[in-house]
Amino acid sequence: MTVGFVLLCHQSLGRAAQVAAHLAERDCPVVVHVDTRVSAADRGAFAEKLKGLANVRVISRQACEWGTWSIVQATLDAAGVMLRDFPGVGHVFLASGSCLPLRPVQALRDYLGQRPDTDFIESVTTEDVGWTVGGLDIERFTLRFPVSWRKHRRLFDTYVRLQRRVGFRRRIPQAITPHLGSQWWCLTRDTLAAILEADDRPEIDRYFRRVWIPDESYFQTLARRYARRIESRSLTLSKFDVHGRPHLFYDDHLQLLRRSDCFVARKIWPGAGALYTAFLSDDPGQGAHGEPNPGKIDRLFAKATERRVKGRTGLYMQSRFPRPDRVNARTAAPYAVLQGLDVLFADFEGWLSRLTGSRVHGRLFGAERAAFAGGEQVFNGGLSDSPILRDYNPQAFLANLIWNTRGERQIFQFAPQDNLAILPFVATDPQAYMAVVSGAWAIPLAMQAVRPDADFVALRREAALLQRQETEALDLLSQPTSKARLRHWSLVEFLERAQDHLQLVVDEISPGTARRLTDMPQMVDLTPLPQFLQALRNEGMQPVLAGDLGDLEALIQGGEKRGRLRVAK
């Protein structure tokens, strides 16, 4: 017994002829159905190429429209010719003109010879099918589909909705249980003959004429009626993309296809000359053959689908530019924004960087420049420290920074005098961790105020501005829509248990280190602060963000006495 091939062709007939000739020369009868819409000249040329081969039949009866009965009819016509003309055929293999056999024909013949009663056809009940595009599964069998989905999609969808609403249902014939599966199968002669010669075939055909995409359900359903043994899988390697179109194979897939051990692959790009040369030979250059194992190819295409649907988190580029409300994370990786700690501790950045091994920047959104770690003028990816360039598109600046340093945690300092335009972006980014010691901005001002040449009026104005900006920033960060994790202490709250709070920050920044802080950073001299805040108050300003002034005073003095707060002199 041998295996016969039914080929459905509508384009790249040159390649189809090559495949048909290859199969026929190796003693596999071939029946080709050529779409009637192919021009007569092309059909003639095609037939000409296969003229010398006695075991090839070319028919051309149907205009095959995607998703319609015509494809099933063409298959039935060709299968009928196959069964009539070639009694030696034990299995019939349905393939398309853009399929390519990957293993020697003899290997397929041996494989099927060992399984003479088995029908290879993917056949799954509608409840269990997970791949239907557009959510139509059982409804394929119970609704009507008079308009083309490809040409009039909106009308199609409207009509489906209308039928659902009025509760329209077609009756499914008693004799069948709907099953779905890949269009490409390999059936035994007996099963195929039973389907073709069934007494109730006119009735069944009439029913399937109006089923949606019958080529994925006609044989899949009827095989269940007659088959002795069904292996519910296709011998044809065929993968579909997110839009329900088959993935194409190219020359660079050669090794993957070889190692897949599949019998036939679909769909091959007609220009993939190397694939045709390699596989249409008697020695496709492979070793032992086991069962088909398309795992690698599955993964390749699954990754492609994921890239198309989800994309790479945090990437903004020419063909991925998500709207803010349509993605969760706005940047590529977790990062931390620290406000107030750099003025509270001397050389805080150096200390934190030594402790955590992360990249600790200065004030990236400072007015003078973007203070990259190490004082660099240009950073990863060519980011410039120019404040003008940064402020031209601060969101792009931050998103680029995080993208460019994937794999390395970024930490930067922030202050109320920095460019606040970045905060709405940070606030809505779940990758962001923000620790704020509010009121800390007063520390450098207090130090300036004790200088003999201090201009208190200017400092007072500055303080009012910073307080306003910090309030605004905190409001923004604590909006209900905010996704950043915010940790906020007033200066007093922070000083009460500075070591514990700092520990929290460090744990957040480098999770997994889980070490106790032994080496605390040096705190700056806070003694001028209470007096400065009192002076502000006397000038009519109400410094609220630092916390209670009396507590602050007590903390600073008490801290010095008990030596709990180490102060850099």
Added chain:
Amino acid sequence: MKLAEAYRLRLRRKRLVWRAYGRRRQLQPVQVRTAQIQPKAILLIATMRNERIRLPYFLRYYRDLGVDHFLIVENGSDDGTREYLAEQGDVSLWSTQASYKSARYGADWTGWLAWKYGHGHWCLTVDPDEFLVYPFCETRSLRALTDWLEDSGARALPAMILDMYPKGTIHAAAYGEGEDPFQAAHWFDSGNYMISRNPQYQNLWIQGGVRARTMFADEPQNAPALNKIPLVKWERGFAYLSSTHMLLPRGLNRVYDDWGGEKVSGCLLHAKFLDTLAAKADEEMQRHEHHANSREYLAYQQSVQNALWCKWSERYVNWRQLEILGLMSKGNWA
């Protein structure tokens, strides 16, 4: 309101098409071989001036990718560009002495050629210093790409400009005829691009890269646009708006996904920063035939002495590298 906007854009598009039609007489045919163009041929359309030295490599590069026919407008060259192009068997050449600037920087001329010969073809509109790379370009031809785009229902491919520069000064990056320009200039900026969406034409506006970093850091609003859509399944009635940055009808500009997924895209490697630029910048400053009073060329002239390279510059390897860096994407082409 929306309708009025749509109608205004329609009028704008019609005007551009008619404008291109009106300029057709500026083009003198030198060597027209358009009878060779087969129904599915991939066409390359370009305008150039004094690019003789670049041509051998340029033509070879695109022939190897699978361009079937070149439609070229030569604008007042005196260095043998015209003669060289006229000899090429797959080039149709027109010549003009008219103003490049008043022809919308050549877009009217290329627009006319696309109108006349491009209908139904995939047309690649590039400058002679732009080299397209796209996913799998070393193993799959342009035809594979356009077939796939067509199957996927895509009408255009975006390819942003990636400025390539040498490590030393531009003067030191000597370019010789027939050479791969990216032997001399193979560095680029990988992650400093700024994107915003243009609500009117729905395209993305991309700025940044080495030019923004080194020449426009103080006036980023004037930094050159890097977004381009050079490859389009052309139809009569399409029009490029400014260079190949954006198109009308504006649906063609929707080459990006705004739900988080990635569509397919390529890059145009820009072989501008070579020793050939110095002379060109001087000449163009004289001619004032470029955008915004040749502001870009002024910047080049000033920066020719400075090194563009920095320690974070990336050395070009191949398209896969650009894909990993996130400058282009395979989309769901696998």
